[in-house]
Amino acid sequence: MNSLTRLFAATALTLALGSAASAKTLVYCSEASPEGFDPALYTAGTTFDAASRTVYNRLVEFKHGSTETEPGLAESWEISDDGKEYTFKLRPDVKFQTTDFFTPTRTLNADDVIYSFERQLKSDNPWNQYVPGTSWEYASGMGFPDLITSIEKVDDMTVKFVLARPEAPFLADLAMDFASIMSKEYADKLKADGQEAMLNQQPLGTGPFQFVAYQPDAVIRYKANPDYYKGKQPIDDLIFAITTDASVRVQKLKANECQIFPYPNAADVESLKSDSNLEVMEQEGLNVAYMAYNTTQAPFDKVEVRKALNMAINKQAIIDAVFQGAAVPAKNPIPPTMWSYNNEIKDDPYDPEKSKQMLKDAGVTDLSMKIWAMPVSRPYMLNARRAAELMQADLAKVGVKAEIVSYEWGEYLEKSKAKDRDGAAMLGWTGDNGDPDNFLDTLLGCDAVGGNNRAQWCDKEFDDLVKKAKATDDQAERTKLYEQAQVVFKEKAPWLTIDHSKVFMPMQKSVKGFVQDPLGYHRFDDVDIEQ
Amino acid sequence: MQRFLLSRIAVLIPTFIGVSIVAFAFIRLLPGDPVQMLAGERVVDPARHAAIMQQLGFDRPLVVQYLSYLWGLIQGDFGTSLVTKRGVADEFFTLFPATLELSLCAIIIAVLLGVPAGVFAAVKRGSWFDQSVMGAALVGYSMPIFWWGLLLIILFSGVLQWTPVSGRISLLYYFPQVTGFMLIDSLLSGQKGAFGSAVSHLILPSIVLATIPLAVIARQTRSAMLEVLGEDYVRTAKAKGLSRGRVIGIHALRNALIPVVTTIGLQVGVMMAGAILTESIFSWPGIGKWMIDSVFRRDYPVVQGGLILIAMIIMVVNLAVDLLYGVINPRVRAG
Numbered sequence: 001m002n003s004l005t006r007l008f009a010a011t012a013l014t015l016a017l018g019s020a021a022s023a024k025t026l027v028y029c030s031e032a033s034p035e036g037f038d039p040a041l042y043t044a045g046t047t048f049d050a051a052s053r054t055v056y057n058r059l060v061e062f063k064h065g066s067t068e069t070e071p072g073l074a075e076s077w078e079i080s081d082d083g084k085e086y087t088f089k090l091r092p093d094v095k096f097q098t099t100d101f102f103t104p105t106r107t108l109n110a111d112d113v114i115y116s117f118e119r120q121l122k123s124d125n126p127w128n129q130y131v132p133g134t135s136w137e138y139a140s141g142m143g144f145p146d147l148i149t150s151i152e153k154v155d156d157m158t159v160k161f162v163l164a165r166p167e168a169p170f171l172a173d174l175a176m177d178f179a180s181i182m183s184k185e186y187a188d189k190l191k192a193d194g195q196e197a198m199l200n201q202q203p204l205g206t207g208p209f210q211f212v213a214y215q216p217d218a219v220i221r222y223k224a225n226p227d228y229y230k231g232k233q234p235i236d237d238l239i240f241a242i243t244t245d246a247s248v249r250v251q252k253l254k255a256n257e258c259q260i261f262p263y264p265n266a267a268d269v270e271s272l273k274s275d276s277n278l279e280v281m282e283q284e285g286l287n288v289a290y291m292a293y294n295t296t297q298a299p300f301d302k303v304e305v306r307k308a309l310n311m312a313i314n315k316q317a318i319i320d321a322v323f324q325g326a327a328v329p330a331k332n333p334i335p336p337t338m339w340s341y342n343n344e345i346k347d348d349p350y351d352p353e354k355s356k357q358m359l360k361d362a363g364v365t366d367l368s369m370k371i372w373a374m375p376v377s378r379p380y381m382l383n384a385r386r387a388a389e390l391m392q393a394d395l396a397k398v399g400v401k402a403e404i405v406s407y408e409w410g411e412y413l414e415k416s417k418a419k420d421r422d423g424a425a426m427l428g429w430t431g432d433n434g435d436p437d438n439f440l441d442t443l444l445g446c447d448a449v450g451g452n453n454r455a456q457w458c459d460k461e462f463d464d465l466v467k468k469a470k471a472t473d474d475q476a477e478r479t480k481l482y483e484q485a486q487v488v489f490k491e492k493a494p495w496l497t498i499d500h501s502k503v504f505m506p507m508q509k510s511v512k513g514f515v516q517d518p519l520g521y522h523r524f525d526d527v528d529i530e531q
Numbered sequence: 532m533q534r535f536l537l538s539r540i541a542v543l544i545p546t547f548i549g550v551s552i553v554a555f556a557f558i559r560l561l562p563g564d565p566v567q568m569l570a571g572e573r574v575v576d577p578a579r580h581a582a583i584m585q586q587l588g589f590d591r592p593l594v595v596q597y598l599s600y601l602w603g604l605i606q607g608d609f610g611t612s613l614v615t616k617r618g619v620a621d622e623f624f625t626l627f628p629a630t631l632e633l634s635l636c637a638i639i640i641a642v643l644l645g646v647p648a649g650v651f652a653a654v655k656r657g658s659w660f661d662q663s664v665m666g667a668a669l670v671g672y673s674m675p676i677f678w679w680g681l682l683l684i685i686l687f688s689g690v691l692q693w694t695p696v697s698g699r700i701s702l703l704y705y706f707p708q709v710t711g712f713m714l715i716d717s718l719l720s721g722q723k724g725a726f727g728s729a730v731s732h733l734i735l736p737s738i739v740l741a742t743i744p745l746a747v748i749a750r751q752t753r754s755a756m757l758e759v760l761g762e763d764y765v766r767t768a769k770a771k772g773l774s775r776g777r778v779i780g781i782h783a784l785r786n787a788l789i790p791v792v793t794t795i796g797l798q799v800g801v802m803m804a805g806a807i808l809t810e811s812i813f814s815w816p817g818i819g820k821w822m823i824d825s826v827f828r829r830d831y832p833v834v835q836g837g838l839i840l841i842a843m844i845i846m847v848v849n850l851a852v853d854l855l856y857g858v859i860n861p862r863v864r865a866g
Contacts, residue, residue: 131616217816410563451574
């Protein structure tokens with residue numbers, strides 16, 4: 001009897017262990033709560049990690065770990081000679097997820113694609129205002145309603161986008177989160193039930209993971225989508241444990257309460273690296289921090305003055321003090337991980353003596369200026385105040401008196417746009433879609449003066465190059481044009497390019513196959529965990 | 532008693548209106564608006580900015596906005612979050628049980644330790660016990676919550692590995708939310724070990740949240756007791772030959788309790804403030820964390836609705852405290 005009991009217990013234990021081992025769970029300590037689960041409504045990376053990169057797919061996808069694109073739900077496409085018509089052939093037999101809340105009856109077709117875009121583009125679409133006050137931030141911010149003239153269903157599996165003008169970054173745009181493809185069948189059912197708002201609370205797509213549950217501000221649960229068109233994921237369950245404090249994320253990782261987390265404090269990186277159970281991945285982020293001179297105001301309208309000031313500032317010292325080395329000095333306005341980055345360019349050297357001489361030659365003496373420092377920590381500049389203080393000291397050495405000014409964040413963004421702004425404003429940018437246009441034209445183009453172009457810099461030569469690159473879809477040609485644009489930028493020096501910060505990703509060594517993404521996404525497709 | 536109750540409730544109405552004005556004005560005093568904050572570095576085209584503000588109704592004169600908001604409040608409509616697009620009251624009551632559970636545990640710890648510590652310190656005035664209680668209270672009162680929370684995590688979760696780092700329950704347990712109180716829901720779920728896991732997750736955050744109220748309550752109890760112990764009737768009671776326990780427990784403590792109960796009531800407000808930090812450290816999904824996020828996003832409806840709901844809770848607690856006076860001290864009722 002006794003041995004029978006023991007046998008029974010042993011069997012039960014084996015079964016229990018067996019089932020525990022069979023369910024592979026990866027816990028990711030995410031840094032904040034998602035704003036919602038309809039990616040087209042939002043702009044935050046946290047939301048994209050939680051909604052679009054897990055649950056959804058797009059017609060075109062970013063290659064894992066790259067800013068280049070590859071076929072996604074569209075298996076192929078054709079672009080008309082005038083660059084205005086994009087015809088996408090959809091991948092056949094792509095199943096939408098079957099969940100507790102919805103069972104699809106059909107596979108992906110053209111209706112889903114048209115629905116996913118038209119709701120954002122047409123104000124008379126019944127889904128345009130499914131949550132009152134929706135502004136479709138990205139679609140409208142990128143001018144899609146004007147750019148896209150029509151979206152036509154050629155047949156069930158073919159969709160044609162007609163554009164108002166050629167737009168080279170269009171394919172990259174379609175790989176962005178707001179272009180995620182939703183199920184029209186699911187949307188129709190929600191509408192019929194009067195439950196439209198659930199589209200933003202219970203997402204359903206074709207992606208690698210399907211949504212299980214969200215406890216606000218605490219946990220998001222997903223499980224692997226067994227019908228995923230690229231095959232089921234190696235892990236069974238994916239959990240986002242929302243942990244806003246970076247120091248607490250460190251402790252949770254060390255206690256193995258989560259296996260991977262983003263955005264450690266720079267000060268914690270060394271100790272994480274020295275832990276033998278952990279691995280810390282690092283990569284340059286798709287970002288840049290800069291200080292924009294106001295090129296319309298004397299004496300900053302003179303190239304020599306801007307160049308001289310650039311040579312007065314010791315960037316490496318800023319990187320050491322503010323980032324503890326977790327950044328690289330920037331010489332170009334685009335980050336090194338982006339295609340067309342011009343590595344031939346030589347940065348203005350740190351040379352206070354020469355700087356002094358150049359200022360003298362330019363007839364500038366007793367210069368006083370303002371340095372604007374952001375009041376908040378941003379990924380590309382952790383402590384703008386500290387950086388500004390170092391610049392102030394550097395400038396003093398060449399006889400320039402700098403005063404540091406700052407405003408509350410909202411006010412800072414607004415005031416720094418002003419065309420007659422007094423002083424050089426520190427700011428930065430994180431790329432949206434990996435296209436150089438998203439930096440060069442967005443931040444330095446003539447159209448952006450008084451807006452994103454904080455240097456108020458409108459240079460015909462530069463602008464022509466960038467505009468020309470936008471109008472062609474030959475990538476080799478575009479690369480050449482952008483490389484040239486960077487040369488012009490460096491010659492004219494509208495900015496002091498400060499740094500590209502590094503992005504760290506600490507994880508347990510048991511996590512396999514995680515790839516850091518230059519666009520800043522945290523993707524868990526193809527990630528495995530050893531148990 | 533009824534008149535007393537009615538007069539107390541009548542005071543709440545102007546308070547409520549005052550709170551709603553402050554809540555409404557407060558978030559709008561901050562520079563930056565929701566559209567701009569959402570866009571961050573990305574510049575929003577002025578025409579589009581104006582269109583969105585109009586759509587949200589933020590282009591109307593402030594007085595009109597306020598009155599329409601107040602009208603909504605009277606009908607029980609707290610508005611919709613600009614970010615999550617969910618109802619404010621709905622979000623509040625989803626998250627509130629977590630804050631309440633944590634606050635209740637903290638206040639229980641604070642009262643159970645604070646009142647006896649204060650009583651003994653008063654009775655043994657000047658002793659080493661008194662000195663150390665008051666010393667500890669001073670340290671506790673001055674404790675920076677953020678640092679204290681992290682210190683406890685590093686010590687108890689990191690080095691000793693006695694408690695989990697953060698969250699409300701181990702992620703292994705997954706069951707639907709019934710009451711929103713994890714201690715109750717974990718029992719209802721019937722999953723083995725769930726309740727223990729919920730308790731272990733509560734320990735550190737409750738201690739951290741209890742620290743300041745505990746210090747205040749201990750000090751308040753001590754000084755109230757000292758005052759009462761010097762009163763004539765206590766001397767009379769002693770002279771009558773009553774036991775020490777009776778004199779302290781019945782005659783002195785009951786009278787000393789009035790200021791103590793007031794303090795405990797006031798600590799509920801302090802607790803809400805403390806909860807904001809504590810919840811952030813321990814990833815506790817309560818209203819504190821929710822409010823902070825909303826301020827940064829300039830999510831007007833959430834900030835104002837959240838403030839009003841919190842204020843209403845504090846008002847109700849204070850009303851309860853007022854009523855408790857009546858129970859403890861009948862003279863208050865007559866006034």
